[in-house]
Amino acid sequence: ERGINMLFVLGGNGTHAGANAIHNECRKRKMKVAVVGVPKTIDNDILHMDKTFGFDTAVEEAQRAINSAYIEAHSAYHGIGIVKLMGRNSGFIAMQASLASGQVDICLIPEVPFNLHGPHGVLKHLKYLIETKGSAVICVAEGAGQNLLEKTNAKDASGNTVLGDFGVYIQQETKKYFKEVSIPIDVKYIDPTYMIRAVRANASDGILCTVLGQNAVHGAFAGYSGITVGIINTHYAYLPIPEVIAYPKSVDPNSRMWHRCLTSTGQPDFI
Template sequence: MGSGPNSKPKLVEGSLGYVLEDVPHLSDFIPHLPTYSNPLQDNPAYSVVKQYFVNVDDSVPEKIIAHKDSARGVHFRRAGPRQKVYFESDEVEAAIVTCGGLCPGLNTVIRELVCGLYNMYGVKTVLGINGGYKGFYAHNTITLSPKNVNDIHKRGGTILGSSRGGHDTTKIVDSIQDRGINQVYIIGGDGTQRGAAKIFEEITRRGLKVAVVGIPKTIDNDIPVIDKSFGFDTAVEEAQRAINAAHVEAESIENGIGVVKLMGRYSGFIAMFATLASRDVDCCLIPESPFYLEGPGGLYEFVERRLKENGHMVLVIAEGAGQELFTVSMQTMDASGNKLLQDVGLWISQNLKDHFAKEKIMPINLKYIDPTYMIRAVPSNASDNVYCTLLAQSAVHGAMAGYTGFTSGLVNGRQTYIPFYRIGEGPNKVVITDRMWARLLSSTNQPSFLISKGGNEDKKEEAPLDKLNGHCSDKK
C-alpha cells in the first residue's frame, strides 16, 4: 500500500528566492485517497468568520527582517482548517501521548486537543496513552472526552503521566496499527519530536493512513524555529516569586546574598527574561555566557563591589551555566540520553561562602533558593492557556487535512506546520551578542565576562565536588 517516505526535505521553490519547507501529506505515499467537505462549514460557531478556511498556498516566512534586495527566503505552511479533509469524523481513532519532563500547560494542550476533535470535527474516539511512549505497547490507555477533561487545565502536570525513554519504534507502530489508531498527537521536547519522526517514518514505510503530529514542549524555550514554547511565560512569571523571595531575604540582613537557580540546561531564556522582568537581580549567569570567578572582572570581585555599594545582592543562575568549571567529566545520562548536570546553584553558593571566609573580606549571609520543581508543576497562566489552545487546534486542523510528520508551532506570530527535521536541528540559544542580552547587562550592570583583565581568562576556581554531596539535577 504505497511506497516508503522520501528521505529528502519536501521543498517547493518559487520566484525571487521563495522556498517553502513543506510538510508531508498522506497523499504523498497513499494514492487515490478520498476527500470530504470540512464539517466546520456547517458549524454555527464558525459561521461568523469570514474566509475561515486557509488558502492552500498560504505560507509564513521564517525570517521577517529583510532589505529591499533580499530574497524571499524560507517559508512554512500556514496552519489552519482546509476546505477539504482526509478523514471522516466517524473513522477517526485519535491518540494523545505526553513524554519527558513536566511543563505548565500540558493538561491544557490535552484538553484542547480533545475538545477540538469533538467540537470542531465531531470525532468521538480519543484515547490517552498513559506513561509516555512505553504506554503504547504496555496497553495503558484511558478514554478521553470533553466531559472528563473539562477542568484539567486548572491543574499542573499531565493527567496521562509521562516518562523518559521507552521509545521502541516497532512496538509503538505495531500498537498503533493493531488498535486502528489513525491520528497520533505527540507532546514533548526535541527528543520526543525525534521519536515522533521515527514513528512517522515507520508508518509511511508500512503505508498506513495515520497522521503523526507533534506539539513542541520545553519549559526552557530551547526548541528551534518557533517563537516560544508553551509554559515558558508561566515559568518566567513563577520565577519572579523566587527572585522576589531572594531579594527580600538579601536586603533584610547585612551583606545578604540571594542565589536563585532556574531551569535552562542549554539555554538561559528563563533566567534572562526573569531577570529583565524582575529588576531586582544584580547578576544573571546562563550557559551561553561563560564566566570566571577570580581576578579582575571576575564574579568574586563583582559580588564584593556590589555588597559594598548596596549592602545586598541577588544572583540568578541557570542550571546549565558554569558546567565547564567542574573538575570531573559528566558521563551519567538520564533515560532520554541527556547528561545529568551538576548542581551549579549549590556549587556557586559554596564557592562564594568559601571565598569570603578565606579572604576575610566581609561576613556574608547567603540564602539559596531552587524553585525548579515548583515551577514545573504549576498550571499554565492565562497567556499560555491561550497559546496552548492555538497549538492544539492547529494540530487538529492539520491532521484532519491529511498533513503528517509535522510539528505545530508559532513562527513570527503565526501558527505554522514545521517539518520534524527542523525541530531536531539543535537547541535554540540566547545570542549574547544580541540586543536582548545587552539589555540585561544594562539592567544588572554586571560584567560581560567576555574578556578578563590581567590574563585570567583561563583561571577557573573549582570546588571539590564532594562538598556538594554529589547533587545532580535532571533535565527539566
C-alpha cells in the same frame, strides 16, 4: 491493529525526534497514520518558534523566587540571594526572569562563558556589590558554568548528560571566597525548580496551548504528517519536524534581549 490513524506528540526536542522516527517508520510500512507534534518545553529552546507553551508561566513563577531572594538579601547584613532556574542548554528563563524582575545583579546563562575567580570574575564583582550596595541577587541557569564543575559522564533515563549542580557550587564558592577576604555574608540559596514545573499554566499559556492543540488537530485532518505546529514571527504555522530538531535554540549573546538584560543587571563581562 487498534484503528488509530492519528498520533499527537507533545514535548521538546527529544520527544519530537521520537515522533519523527515513528512518522518515518509509518511511511516505510505504508501505514496511513498522521503524526503531528505540539512543542511543549518551558526552556523555550525549540528552533524557529517564537515561544513554546509553559515558558511564560515559568518566567512568571521564577519572578516569585527572585523576589523572595531579593527580600532575604536586602533584609540581611551583607545578604546574598542565589536563585537557580531551569535551562540545561539555554538561558531564556533566567534572562527573561532577570529582566522582568529588575532585582537581579548578576545573571549567568550557559551561552555566555564566565570566570568565577580572578580579577574579572563573578566573585570579585560580587565583593564590589556587597561593599557598595550591601546586598546582591544572583540568578543562574542550571546549565551555566558546567566547565567549572567535575564531569561525571553520567546519563539520565532519556540519554541526557546529568548536569553538575552549579547552584550549590556557586553558593559554596561564594562562602569560601568571602571567608578568605574576611567579609561576613549571609547567603540564601533558592532552588524553585519543582514549584515552577508544577504550577498551573497562566492565561497566556492556557490560550497558546489551546490554539496549538486545535491547529495540530486541523493539520492531522488535512492529511499532514511529520509536522509540528508553532508560532513563527507571530503567525501560527506548520513546520517539518526535522527542521525544528536539528539543534536546540539558544540565547544569542549578541542579541538585543541579552544586552537589555545586561543593562538591567549592570554586570560586566566576567572574562
